[in-house]
Amino acid sequence: MRLSYLLSLTPLETWRLARLRLPGLKGGPAWTPSELLSSGKHGRGIRFAELLLRQEAVARRHMAWQPLDFEGRRAVEIGCGPLGGFGPLALFCGAVSFESAEPEWDAALFFSDEIRERYLRTFHADLCALYGPRMDFAQFTAALQGRMTIHRGGFEAAPIAGPVDIVLSQSCIEHVFPLEATVGKLASIQGKGTRFLHLVDFGNHYPTGNPFDGLYDQPPAEYIARRGKAINLLRAPDVESLFAKHGIPVAMVASRVMKDSFAGVIHPWWRERYDDTALFTQLALVVSPSA
Numbered sequence: 001m002r003l004s005y006l007l008s009l010t011p012l013e014t015w016r017l018a019r020l021r022l023p024g025l026k027g028g029p030a031w032t033p034s035e036l037l038s039s040g041k042h043g044r045g046i047r048f049a050e051l052l053l054r055q056e057a058v059a060r061r062h063m064a065w066q067p068l069d070f071e072g073r074r075a076v077e078i079g080c081g082p083l084g085g086f087g088p089l090a091l092f093c094g095a096v097s098f099e100s101a102e103p104e105w106d107a108a109l110f111f112s113d114e115i116r117e118r119y120l121r122t123f124h125a126d127l128c129a130l131y132g133p134r135m136d137f138a139q140f141t142a143a144l145q146g147r148m149t150i151h152r153g154g155f156e157a158a159p160i161a162g163p164v165d166i167v168l169s170q171s172c173i174e175h176v177f178p179l180e181a182t183v184g185k186l187a188s189i190q191g192k193g194t195r196f197l198h199l200v201d202f203g204n205h206y207p208t209g210n211p212f213d214g215l216y217d218q219p220p221a222e223y224i225a226r227r228g229k230a231i232n233l234l235r236a237p238d239v240e241s242l243f244a245k246h247g248i249p250v251a252m253v254a255s256r257v258m259k260d261s262f263a264g265v266i267h268p269w270w271r272e273r274y275d276d277t278a279l280f281t282q283l284a285l286v287v288s289p290s291a
């Protein structure tokens, strides 16, 4: 793990990474409420609305994209993270159900008083400001209790049945090993009009000047052997082919391309297989072609 990454975290997040690795402390929970609430990323539920607004704006530049309408819909997310990801937003906006599978899911943590008072109350107020006062806080928490099902484990094996209306993920597809089973599961739950919106981050996930620093010095198997199974190193064309292979019609939309600031070495393994567009697209959306 890079020092620059550790320095970008809050002290509690750094402590969490240490305690997950230290002999004697291993085996504790994936997250504690304090660690989540101190995190710039996890501590703000409205981040998911900001992400959705941004991604839909990018998609609209490339296709006749209609905003996702959750009213009366079944929504699903791959790897929603420890605080339910897009779930609270989807339910607030009228989804009949939200289902996800997340290896780090801990229902007791999510439904704790601390998360309700310090996370969900602010999230609910922010949702009301953005989408209108569709439900009060008691109705919101009742919707989370009654209409949100999150399975602890991998999405590929989760008992989620189709057809579903909306499938989302945020920075998850690049972390799944192997991705093929998960895309197969998506194929099994898609219906005629299922809409997909996935954001994939193909960068190194470190706060380096260029998001591809260190990624292309060696073939991916060597990178993974050195750093562990954190990112699968598939590139956008690989993800697109997997969806096509499983009969899911999607388009890839680049939402961040970072070529000019790259100054590193590119091993022939990468050059022989990918063009510059594939190598330097950091963020891409995997979206239903038009809706």
Ligand SMILES: C[S@@+](CC[C@H](N)C(=O)[O-])C[C@H]1O[C@@H](n2cnc3c(N)ncnc32)[C@H](O)[C@@H]1O
Pocket (backbone or CB within 6 Å): 078, 079, 080, 081, 082, 085, 101, 102, 103, 104, 153, 154, 155, 156, 169, 170, 171, 172, 175, 176, 177, 182
């Ligand atoms: C970078 S985190 C993103 C979490 C969340 N989407 C967010 O934006 O906060 C990647 C997530 O993918 C989850 N994940 C990894 N493999 C998975 C799998 N096979 N099925 C479902 N989720 C998985 C991890 O547990 C982790 O929560």
